[in-house]
Amino acid sequence: MRLSPSDEPSVATAWSRRMGLRIPLVNAPMGGVAGGRLAAAVIAAGGLGMIGMGSAGSVAALERELPHVRGIDGPLGIGLVDWVVAAQPELLNVAIAAQPALISVSFGVDLDWVARVTAAGIVPATQVYSAQDARRAQDAGVGLLVARGMEGGGHGAVTRPLLPLLDEVLDVASVPVLAAGGIGSSSDLAAVLLAGASGAWLGTCLAACSESLLSEAGRQALLAARSNDTVVTRAFDVGMELPWPARFPARVLRNGFAERWNGREGLLAADPSAKNALAAGIAANDPDVAPVDAGQGVGMVTAVEPAARVIERLWLGATAHITCRPAEE
Secondary structure (H helix, E strand, O other), X not given: OOOOOOOXXXXXXXXXXXXXXOOOEEEOOOOOOOOHHHHXXXXXXXXXXXXXXXXXXXXXXXXXXXXHHOOOOOOEEEEEEHHHHHHOHHHHHHHHHXXXXXXXXXXXXXXXXXXXXXXOOOEEXXXXXXXXXXXXXXXOOOXXXXXXXOOOOEEOOOOOOHHHHHHHHHHHOOXXXXXXXXXXXXXXXXHHHHOOOOEEEEOHHHHOOOOOOOOHHXXXXXXXXXOOOEEEEOHHHHHOOOOOXXXXXXXXXXXXXXXXXXXXXXXXXXXXXXXXXXHHHHHOOOOOOOOOEOOOOHHHOOOOOOHHHHHHHHHHHHHHHHHOOOOOO
């Protein structure tokens, strides 16, 4: 499903127009979820589609997803994790060689990559969690900031809710700012646009879409979850021995493994049998063991749908909220 030019709402942002987007929406580069098919679907719907290379990101994985977006008319983004790039520098080289419109690298302190991305004519982006983060990123030449609130699924600093964070970042920003974290409804989307965001970075609401890489068990777990069925934890990272900085725990669906080990990560780190059980559960796609990233908007994910349908519903609803506001407001 795609809006025709005559049907498209007039609401837009300077950033979306500059990027050649019809709507100021971006799919978050969710590792293990945001592959080439999801990115292509978002691009076709008028947004910026991103391929995500998460904890398991690799050159081979990126090269496997890129063919899905070849020939698609619209801007592509690629999202990388700082510590994964540090371990695999060629991953950034391949991302740059693909010539996307945007490359994001988040979850680290090394911003040396920014100059390389900029020199290649690509917009560098990163997630931020405070005004200090925003200033530091801007000083390094980052051209797009993503203010990620604590409501978001997956990894991120748990500092403050999205709207207060967005206000804080916008106060110091001299570059466009996207809003991320718990945006699951058209009213959520309208709120961040009215607050001054240049667009929205959408994760959980697109994770169960038919084009995503999420396993069937993961999709069913998202559909069954309510908004209060998430937990912020480092248990899965510790159990998988992944070098995520402690500042960036993950918001995931509650399950048996999380209930047992959240807050007991020290004991988990010293328990080989528990780590083996986690590995086995992940290999078997067992939702009571394997992590499923999910933000606090997960309760609004109720069906497996094409990404274009979700985007259209969010966008048309948000623009109706914005354009129908009384003049005195």
